[in-house]
Amino acid sequence: MTAPVSATVRLLLVDDDPLVRAGLRLMLGGSPDIEVVGEAADGAEATRLADLHAPDVVLMDLRMPTVDGLAATEALRRRRRPPQVIVLTTFNAEEHVLRALRAGAAGFLLKDTPPAEIVAAVRRVAAGDPVLSPAVTQQLIAHVADSGRDARRDRAARLLDRLNDREREVAVAVGQGRPNAEIAAELFMSVATVKTHVSRILTKLDLNNRVQIALLAHDAGLLDGAG
Incomplete structure (x- = not known):
């Protein structure tokens, strides 16, 4: 159900803000067991680069032009050997986060998450563990307006x-x-x-x-x- 993980975690960064991508690359690229294999500015580019680089983990922004992170997450997780996806968000986007989790994302991170926690989260999802703590999972589910x-x-x-x-x-x-x-x-x-x-x-x-x-x-x- 998940992509095989090598000794080095292959990571794809997806965010429409080049400064955010540069910061993430600087933060994550310094870890000896994480290799940033590519950067994408929207969901369409993310799926193309996923074909090219076969990442283990994708760090995915939600709000992007052309193809947003929700559509890209759904497309990536439908693949035969899907990468794990961590969505990047803020607390005011809870409904979008829930949709991403339903689409198969392994969890979410706030954009102001401390660097060490982002690195740890990438390692955890690469190993097959979600990055939502039980408390966060329950809180997220409980606070989302659930139509239908x-x-x-x-x-x-x-x-x-x-x-x-x-x-x-x-x-x-x-x-x-x-x-x-x-x-x-x-x-x-x-x-x-x-x-x-x-x-x-x-x-x-x-x-x-x-x-x-x-x-x-x-x-x-x-x-x-x-x-």
Whole structure:
């Protein structure tokens, strides 16, 4: 479901502001395990450069001319070997962030995030981990105005009917933002078994990552009143 990651993380920067791109390149290019393989000024150029350079991770601005970051994220994540995508945003764009997460982005960063945290986030998504903490995930979902909730709830319920009881329990725990070790302890299974269940959930529901499992569990109402 994710692109293979080499010892060096291949990173593509996408932002319409050349000063932002220059700052990111300076910040990230100094890390010995991260190679900035290209820079794009909009989503159309991002998809072209992704074909050319096969990045492991794309750091994606949302608001850009021609093709915005949402459309570019959707296009990249539909590929057979998709790169991981981190969206760059501000808190006043929560609805756009939620759409990007539904499209398969591994998480988001604020543009004023400290440099060390941006570097750490790139490494984390390259390893297959989302960059949203449980608290941020819950806060983001809770604060977005969710039009069409009934239709999404019905769709989510139909999808989750594909899961067996154990997989459903794991999906709820993932939706609550619990790490694998905590899920294992709560459900009396090994961490390896939890990982197997998560992989099966992703495959059965045709999802990209744990964030999308959380969003689906939220849409289905499985997190209502969950502690």
